[in-house]
Amino acid sequence: MSLTLYTWATPNGHKPQILLEELGVPYEVRPVNIFEGEQFTDEYRRVNPNRRIPALVDATDPDRPPLRVFESGAILLHLAEKYGRFIPADAHGRSTAFQWLMWQMAGLGPMLGQGQHFWTYAKEKHPYSIDRYTKEGERLLSVMESHLAEHEFLADEYSIADIACFPWVRIHKLANLSLDELPHLRRWYGAIRKRPAVERGLNILRDHLTGVPDTGRAHDVMFGETQFRKR
Template structure:
């Protein structure tokens, strides 16, 4: 059985979606990042960077349990375990992997910063808002250009690259972007959003989601709690 320690954020959603798409049995254990559950010793033993999601598979490689953190690594593991959503041929595999890395190294961090400075930061800093909003728009343009030439982000077939990127684009308004300005990307977004497994993945823990704007949540997510020795 796969145990997934998660919360309804973009990084959580992309793994929820993959599990629903590939049909592997799993159970989800909520980690309330607003209340500081990510700093509890049990979770830190699984995810030393105190970020969700983390995964424990009791039937890992060679039948032995395995624990993983970092959503990109988890997607790769699930693709290998299920044999789905990552091409088997070398050229196709690396085409998908470059776009997965594009999400991990660019889309997630940059859109997250845009969202932070536009919505969460108590002090509104014009430079930061402009910097990250402009970068968000640039990244949307990169993806739009890609989808003008490719059916999916990673190539001809739907893959973990699409699952990784899609949840991050759901908050386009908060990133200073107008999705309708990127017609190829919007068409792709609407297609992915209509997939039943994607809809099921977005419902995982959705009843627990709440705005993370109170002082306690800010402290746990962006304040001194992040820098204490845990």
């Protein structure tokens, strides 16, 4: 009985990879090549109806059928609850960790993802879109900066909230953002980046591309009509 992680080398894929390495539990990695459209296959749809990465299949309980978990935040919550680690034990700390996790899922990830798309990957550069997502990205990073000026980690202790936010802060340059004027965020980022489990998590699928290849097929799969076709 095992844990199987379906993933790719992206910020959302890095989140459960880092947590699993932090936990030190055995798991299997199943790469899902999102540039080749493997996320749209019927086989993968049975794992994740949203056809995105990552997804987790938890078959560790012999008395229950395998549990399929999609959405990176839900995977972090499932694993943290299952193993009782990287989630504060007290109610106040748990609530704080949950709030920052939801903040990442609803704000930091989507906004920096859009910033990354329009600044780095879009074939046609659209000034309004770049400006809109750059400004929102700057606002979100400033929210973290203000909070981290008074807290070592987002929920005081290192938790899934930090693990969720770290991979998105990591790609800030691809979203036209800078950490130069954010000393507390830089301190937080450096502390997490030095953790051996974080290094191991980032190195999973290191040999696979982390950006969209500069080919028409890859762009069609990722951003065009291909993603809506039945497979």
